[in-house]
Amino acid sequence: MQPIRVLIVDDHALFAEALAARLAREPDLVILPIAADVRRALALAGTERPQVVVLDMTLGAESGLDVLDRVREDHPDVRVVVLTAMSDLDTLVQAVRRGAVGWLSKTEGADLVARVIRSAARQGGWIPPDVLGEVLRRLVAGDPRDAGGARLLAELTPREREVLQCMVDGLGRAEIAERLGLSANTVRTHTQNLLAKLDMHSALEAITLAMRAGMRPGA
Template sequence: MQPPIRVLIVDDHALFAEALAARLSREPDLVVLPVAPDGRRALALTATERPHVIVLDLSLGAESGLDVLDRVRERHPDVRVVVLTATDEVDAIVRAVRRGAVGFLVKTEGADLVARVVRGAARRGGWIPPDVLGDVLRRLLDDDAGQGGTRLPAGLTPREREVLQCLVDGLNRAEIAARLGLSANTVRTHTQNLLAKLDVHSVLEAITLAMRAGMRPGDRG
């Protein structure tokens, strides 16, 4: 049995935050901590309650959620941050990903998807809305243009490179397992090792790094 995932919701919209907390609390594998309405409370609860995942709004009254994200990442780099906010603009997603968010959701999404993204984040996965994922990746790549060539670490095994190519191809864990003839647990282990070797926090970052190094969907060989 995996230990429950501790979740901290940071949102100054009390009715929305409490409703989301109540809904996520019904998930047997999630433990929802007291809601934080601002950055000060979020950092205090993160220090004392040790959440695995923070669900963060980008608009916290006069306070920027991105600034809270920066402080969380600086003080608690192992905590995974999923943005849940009102906008789905590509610029907002790119800024959040660049500052360490591993997932991005809009508030119109259902709680079932929020729960799935939280679980994925806790397991070093990530989530970007599929309809803007291509635009987000292109922006990340364009923003990195001119910074010099990127190379993948020499220590990647052939199997890890195969898994990385599958991620670039947009496959999920079950699809990677089917393509490579592996179990889903083995794929998970390879993915975790891959993220560690690439020194990234999410699958999205791994894909971005791989594409900067020249990997493209459909590549073989």
């Protein structure tokens, strides 16, 4: 597997440098120069070609949401993981709606940060389990059920729809493989295919779209 190129965007220099030094010890992570503001972040995103951006939500007087919007607009394949001291659920939901695939508190250890970066690079993500249910509820409630979602679901093969239902049920890749009698690699392939068909960038986005279109846990 190719090393994962990681761009840290954080204006807290001591924290960012300590995090970069710790993550640089991971053999599969390449840590790019740190960006402390929106302008630098956007410039590095263009020149350094990160696969994952680790983004703080507060950058001095600027908002990390501005970076998120611009990165997702200019570099739609880049995965954004929020790493912040903020605990505001409304901001978390906004970030996910605008394309973030992960949300971590700065109190979390570097081992978890590294795991979430790897998950993001593999088209996964991570939301704190204690707020995941409420985040999904707000995401689903925030947009009415629309025919577009149902139309996209109709493009899935029966097996892809089974995998998506397992995702809605909250199962991880190994659990999906066990339930459906498939290998983990086959589940990964089905997941990548269904995300592409739904034009989604993360499992959380796909689950939200599925629930808007009427899929429910345990169905």
